[in-house]
Amino acid sequence: MLAPRLPPTWLGLCPGPTRTHPALLAVEAYLGRADVAESLAEGERRGLYPREILDALWALGVRDLFGAAASAPHLGALAALLARHDGSLAITVLVNALALLPVWLCGTPEQRARVLARIHAGARASLLLTEWDHGSDLLANRLRATPTAGGYRLDGDKHVINGGIEHDLLVVLARTREGTPDASALEATGDFSVFVLDRRAGITPLPRYATLPARAADISGVRFSGALASTDERLGAEGDGFSIVQQTLTLSRGGVSALASGAATRALELATTHADTRILYGAPIARLGPVAAHCARARALDLAAAALSVKQALLVGAIGQGAAYYTACAKLAGTALGEDAVTEARMVLSGRALVAGPAERLVRDVLLYGVFDGTSHVMASQVHARLGQALADAAADLGPLAAALATGATCPPIVTCGRKHARPLVQ
Numbered sequence: 001m002l003a004p005r006l007p008p009t010w011l012g013l014c015p016g017p018t019r020t021h022p023a024l025l026a027v028e029a030y031l032g033r034a035d036v037a038e039s040l041a042e043g044e045r046r047g048l049y050p051r052e053i054l055d056a057l058w059a060l061g062v063r064d065l066f067g068a069a070a071s072a073p074h075l076g077a078l079a080a081l082l083a084r085h086d087g088s089l090a091i092t093v094l095v096n097a098l099a100l101l102p103v104w105l106c107g108t109p110e111q112r113a114r115v116l117a118r119i120h121a122g123a124r125a126s127l128l129l130t131e132w133d134h135g136s137d138l139l140a141n142r143l144r145a146t147p148t149a150g151g152y153r154l155d156g157d158k159h160v161i162n163g164g165i166e167h168d169l170l171v172v173l174a175r176t177r178e179g180t181p182d183a184s185a186l187e188a189t190g191d192f193s194v195f196v197l198d199r200r201a202g203i204t205p206l207p208r209y210a211t212l213p214a215r216a217a218d219i220s221g222v223r224f225s226g227a228l229a230s231t232d233e234r235l236g237a238e239g240d241g242f243s244i245v246q247q248t249l250t251l252s253r254g255g256v257s258a259l260a261s262g263a264a265t266r267a268l269e270l271a272t273t274h275a276d277t278r279i280l281y282g283a284p285i286a287r288l289g290p291v292a293a294h295c296a297r298a299r300a301l302d303l304a305a306a307a308l309s310v311k312q313a314l315l316v317g318a319i320g321q322g323a324a325y326y327t328a329c330a331k332l333a334g335t336a337l338g339e340d341a342v343t344e345a346r347m348v349l350s351g352r353a354l355v356a357g358p359a360e361r362l363v364r365d366v367l368l369y370g371v372f373d374g375t376s377h378v379m380a381s382q383v384h385a386r387l388g389q390a391l392a393d394a395a396a397d398l399g400p401l402a403a404a405l406a407t408g409a410t411c412p413p414i415v416t417c418g419r420k421h422a423r424p425l426v427q
Contacts, residue, residue, distance in 0.1 A: 009306040010080035023061030072316040076258035083262030087365030088216035099125035104415040126163035145174035154224040164220035165205040192241035202227030213368040254327030257309035260338025264302040267345035301341035317411030320420030325386035332379035335370035
């Protein structure tokens with residue numbers, strides 16, 4: 001029998017009506033069904049993309065959470081809820097929010113309307129940033145969008161893409177200007193543009209990667225071989241691409257902490273359920289001091305991960321890009337807290353965490369959150385840079401933090417927040 005699922009701690013800490021949003025309630029009820037849980041487990045065992053479950057989630061209203069009106073707390077709640085149930089499903093769903101952020105932030109009204117219509121029709125989106133040889137160094141990317149009459153010709157590969165085979169809308173970072181060897185990093189940022197494209201001739205999916213975490217997710221690649229894009233499919237001006245991506249990741253990386261928070265809640269649930277029901281010499285192992293200590297630490301880590309993640313979501317709602325320090329901290333520390341919570345659960349479950357099943361999946365999946373949307377090393381450097389920048393401003397106004405925590409129920413859409421360029425805030 002499957003263990004009952006706890007409400008994610010993230011939802012319990014988030015103020016206001018976020019936790020009672022109809023789509024979130026519908027998703028929680030749907031994922032709580034035994035047949036859905038078994039389908040997800042089977043998909044994980046066999047590496048099957050969860051197409052039918054995604055279609056059901058879209059019909060339940062998840063697609064509406066990806067529109068321009070979605071707030072950071074709503075997306076964080078969705079991330080925590082999904083990650084508590086299944087890591088592959090969580091990243092497969094949330095990549096849509098990530099991929100669509102550039103469209104909502106920088107697209108024209110016509111572009112936004114076109115993309116929204118596609119999402120409502122059931123399309124799913126992917127963000128194509130990384131190339132195998134360059135990893136996090138986006139300024140070294142080589143995929144080229146060469147200007148042509150009326151548009152561009154795209155040539156090159158993107159690798160380790162979430163949805164590279166299955167997803168329909170591709171938001172692509174491409175080089176529109178050849179860099180010069182002696183150019184500074186600042187100058188190089190103008191070499192790139194972002195395009196939003198439907199699949200078409202000249203766009204070919206590359207094989208899936210065999211991954212340790214999220215085995216049912218479509219982690220693959222995309223090859224562009226003379227694919228044509230019109231000027232109307234470019235977001236913003238030519239050369240704005242790197243800036244658009246940076247604005248997007250500033251907002252989205254905090255959401256990764258919500259995924260880690262959901263995993264921490266599931267780890268606590270598995271640990272405490274096992275400790276209360278596993279009998280050793282006539283008594284539950286929860287009575288053993290070391291086991292009780294592991295459970296207590298897992299509970300504290302779950303709470304800390306959720307608190308950190310909720311705080312950054314509310315600050316994004318208050319000051320948008322000015323919350324960059326907090327989103328980086330949440331990504332760095334929140335994912336580490338999630339990993340630690342899973343480790344505590346693994347110690348309680350002992351050998352059962354090494355056999356294919358819910359705990360084993362959690363042990364693998366939680367490792368992903370500290371890597372994507374910026375590795376822990378990149379986040380540590382971001383925290384260092386943002387902290388120094390903020391503390392240099394002795395007159396910084398710390399009022400927005402208190403306001404954000406007090407009025408979380410009224411967070412505006414994440415897109416509205418993302419267009420705010422307040423000075424960095426640290427408190």
